[in-house]
Amino acid sequence: MALAQSPAPPHAPEVARAKYLWSQSPHGKLLERILPPAVEPRDLPESRSEGARLTVRYCVQCHYLPSPPMHAADKWTTIVVRMVWRMQGKGNLGELMKEMMDHVEAPSDQEIVTLTRYFQKHAQKEIDPRHPALKSSAGRMFSIACSQCHALPDPKGHTVHEWPEVVERMKRHMAWANVVVGADSLKTMPVLDTNEIVRFLQRYARAEPKKKATADERR
Numbered sequence: 001m002a003l004a005q006s007p008a009p010p011h012a013p014e015v016a017r018a019k020y021l022w023s024q025s026p027h028g029k030l031l032e033r034i035l036p037p038a039v040e041p042r043d044l045p046e047s048r049s050e051g052a053r054l055t056v057r058y059c060v061q062c063h064y065l066p067s068p069p070m071h072a073a074d075k076w077t078t079i080v081v082r083m084v085w086r087m088q089g090k091g092n093l094g095e096l097m098k099e100m101m102d103h104v105e106a107p108s109d110q111e112i113v114t115l116t117r118y119f120q121k122h123a124q125k126e127i128d129p130r131h132p133a134l135k136s137s138a139g140r141m142f143s144i145a146c147s148q149c150h151a152l153p154d155p156k157g158h159t160v161h162e163w164p165e166v167v168e169r170m171k172r173h174m175a176w177a178n179v180v181v182g183a184d185s186l187k188t189m190p191v192l193d194t195n196e197i198v199r200f201l202q203r204y205a206r207a208e209p210k211k212k213a214t215a216d217e218r219r
Helices: 012-024 028-032 050-059 073-087 095-100 109-121 137-146 163-177 194-203
Strands: none
Touching: 012 028, 012 050, 050 109, 073 109, 137 163, 137 194, 163 194
């Protein structure tokens, strides 16, 4: 959510306002630690859709932007309900929640429907829990590492060439969140080897798109 030097996206005023309110709140540092600053408004799926607009409008009031693939579709309904409940100052922290939500606005009923549908449409596509490869050593590493933050992704969500970059990005997120990333000082069984996890994902990755033949090749 950090503001970039490139031309401001259409949602920049909401982001700037949220950052200002965080800076004025005694709870600002807490809010900054809820989610990693990993997603910009322009990075959201269908970034100019109503669902993306509402995500920026409401979600950045309390934390950095969430990515729809953070959760599987069946989880988003209850998560949106819980987040709206908190925006209304009705969370499980009582008076503290009301104080934290003092300047926060909650979406309307129709906007809640739009948000829920948007998150479900772009939710994480999970790997089949019966996939036999999950019982392998690499499969167990993958399960341990990825399930700390979200549903286990289907390897077909990316190609062989895309997965290394995705895993590196996830490692940065995990380091930010202070969860296990395979450091030697952290004892896990099996030891989390991210190179092995990448190879596991690449083994079952989506096929690379076929290149369109050039005019010369079609002759």
